[in-house]
Amino acid sequence: DTGVSQDPRHKITKRGQNVTFRCDPISEHNRLYWYRQTLGQGPEFLTYFQNEAQLEKSRLLSDRFSAERPKGSFSTLEIQRTEQGDSAMYLCASSRRPQGASTDTQYFGPGTRLTVL
Amino acid sequence: AQSVAQPEDQVNVAEGNPLTVKCTYSVSGNPYLFWYVQYPNRGLQFLLKYITGDNLVKGSYGFEAEFNKSQTSFHLKKPSALVSDSALYFCAVRGSGGSYIPTFGRGTSLIVHP
Helix, strand or coil: CCCCEEECCEEEECCCCCEEEEEECCCCCCEEEEEEECCCCCCEEEEEEECCEEEEECCCCCCCEEEECHHHCCEEEEECCCCHHHCEEEEEEEECCCCCCCCCCCEECCCEEEEEC | CCEEECCCCEEEEECCCCEEECCEEECCCCEEEEEEEECCCCCEEEEEEECCCCCEEECHHHCEEEEECCCCEEEEEECCCCHHHCEEEEEEEEECCCCCCCEECCCEEEEEEC
């Protein structure tokens, strides 16, 4: 399978613990996005990388959240001191804008479902 | 600022009947519009997009969408619904300038009855 992969698929943690999620994008994609999705809502943007550079961060991304994309390949999203309000599905997407195209298309991974007890 | 409205939380249709899932948008500049489908406990799957050109866009699994600039709408359609089409459908928009980040609607649950 050459799609976007995420690990783990499910994570249950206790409030106050740190968690880290991993995303492996489609291999030729230079852009990588993190979103959060709660029940009954569409994906909400968290942050975006082009290659290894983090180019945009949402105001939703509190200082407890940090994301990295070393070497422009896989990415990690860490949440420190988790709170019950962090319970959500965390989605990763990747894209590449073909030469001459007006825009890219994001392809999503299966998500990591986080439950904070 | 850009925004998307999906006015129906749920759409019910009988198998074999045509379906429409509605989406309206607001954006600065020319719109880039997308439809995604999400099955339970899965990520979003890309269905189709409108960039420019023909107002009727054809996508995966027999879906199509009609771009209407004057009504700022991008409704998703299918001539004959299948039970397996039952899922959550998300419309997304981004403007032609500025951020690469699309804004997603809240989603519409499509239920196709046998």
